[in-house]
Amino acid sequence: MKILVVGGAGYVGSHVALVLQEAGFEAVVFDNLSTGHLWAVQFGSLIQGDIEDIEALRQAMVEVEPQAVIHLASLINVRDSIRNPQVFYENISATLNLLKVMVETGVKQIVFSSSAAVYGEPQYLPIDERHPKAPMNPYAKTKFAIEGMLEDFANAYGIRYVALRYFNACGADPQLRVGEAHTPETHLIPLAIRVAMGQQPILQVYGNHYDTPDGMAVRDYVHVLDLAYAHVKALKYLCAQSQSIQVNLGTGRGYSVQEIVQAVSHFACSPIPTTVLPQFSMDSPALVADASLAKNILDWSPQYSSLETIIATAWNWHQKYSTISTAL
Ligand SMILES: NC(=O)c1ccc[n+]([C@@H]2O[C@H](COP(=O)([O-])OP(=O)(O)OC[C@H]3O[C@@H](n4cnc5c(N)ncnc54)[C@H](O)[C@@H]3O)[C@@H](O)[C@H]2O)c1
Known part of the structure; x- marks a missing residue:
């Protein structure tokens, strides 16, 4: 069964292609390599193209005839989205292209990479899927808008979707x-690892006056391989069920920035000098998932998401990548 993996040369997408191959699917990656990498396309073929180019997309869809699409392509840097929202809103028009071509070519199933950012400031924790949606920045607003677009395409054209709301x-x-x-890297764990490895002198973190136990932002860290397996479960769900769904993917356990820095420092046996920059106003203080829907409906539960496994695999990867990246 062929799956078009849009954005499959990126971080999450390359792990999705890996587990698709493992599960017996044929992944065809469609990616413009703007933030993805050629070396990351190891588990399927690549069509290099941009989803803003509807003709290229049409040609790919006709050529591949996929059973389903997995859509991960997006700009992802939240701070860039605040500085330059116009390019982020192209995430929406590009997704509209994708959905239009799916309707034209009769491809009915899509798994979409949404985000916990759609929830905004938590009214309660852990956050289930019924929690009010109040996206706080342009990145999060595009994710929520695309979820709405998916719902409308499902109602009007019989597209069926699973929107996976990844936590971190x-x-x-x-x-x-x-x-x-x-x-640039903006994610906490790889940044902390770089400092612990001596590749950067200091770790910059944002804000220590959040309404959280230690004043620092709290996030739910989920291993990328666990996220990837959820895509396979979502494809199986779409084959068997007619109802579209939005599903949280997280562990149910939150860690503050400070706790993560301490854990990386402990793992590395190395201090991580840190400086606290002013709080980032368009960001949620805490995002922790109630992932019981994923467990009940998709039969998904995280297997690799202990903090030890997360840090160890990230550490080993960064060690390898820092030695090979100059040659790539
Ligand atoms: N990484 C996270 O913690 C996280 C959390 C929540 C949601 N998400 C979502 O998951 C998805 C994947 O995130 P990631 O961390 O792998 O990002 P990434 O930047 O590593 O991967 C995105 C991929 O999409 C490709 N791409 C971007 N625009 C494109 C376009 N117009 N046409 C074709 N290809 C295009 C890029 O080249 C890249 O390969 C994104 O949609 C992101 O918003 C990620």
């Missing part, structure tokens, strides 16, 4: 075939 993706393939390689 982290870690790497334990066999180190693929891993996280964002430039």
Whole structure:
């Protein structure tokens, strides 16, 4: 069964392609390589193209005839989205292209990479899918808008979807075939690792006056391989069920920035000098998932998301990547 993996050369997408291959699917990656990498396309073929180019997308869809689409392509840097929202809103028009071409070519199933950011400031924790949605920045608003678009396309054209609301993706393939390689990197664990490895002098974190136990932002860290397996479960769900769903993917356990820094420092046996920058106003103080729907409906539960496994796999990947990246 062929799956078009849009954005499959990126961090999450490359792990999705890995587990698709493992599960017997044929992954065809469609990616413009804007933030993804050629070396990350190891578990399927690549069509290099941009989803803003509807003709290229149409051609790919006709050529591949996928059973389903997994849509991970997006700009992801939240702070950039505040500075330059116009390019982020193209995430919406690009997704509209994708949905239009799916309708034209009769492809009915899509798994979409949404985000916990759609919830905004928590009214209660852990956050279930019924929690009010109040996205706080342009990135999160585009995710929520796309979820709405999916719902309308489902009602009007019979598209069926699973919107996976990832909490914080982290870690790497334990066999180190693929891993996280964002430039610039904005995610806490790889940044802390770089400081612990001596590649950067100091870790910058944002805000220590949040309404949380230690004043620092709290997030739910879920291993990228666990996220990837959820896509396979979502495809199986779409084959068997007619109802579209939005599902949280997290562990139910939150860690503050401070706790993560301490855990990386402990793992590395190395201090991590840290400086606290002013709080980032368009960001939620705490996002922790109630993932019982994923467990009940998709039969998904995280297997790799202990903090030890996350940090160990991320550490090993960064060690490997820092030695090979100059040659790539
Ligand atoms: N990483 C996280 O913690 C996290 C959390 C929540 C949601 N998400 C979502 O998961 C998805 C994947 O995130 P990631 O961390 O792997 O990001 P990434 O930047 O590593 O991967 C995105 C991929 O999409 C490709 N792409 C971007 N725009 C494109 C376009 N117009 N046409 C074709 N390809 C395009 C990029 O080249 C890249 O390969 C994104 O939609 C992101 O919003 C990620």
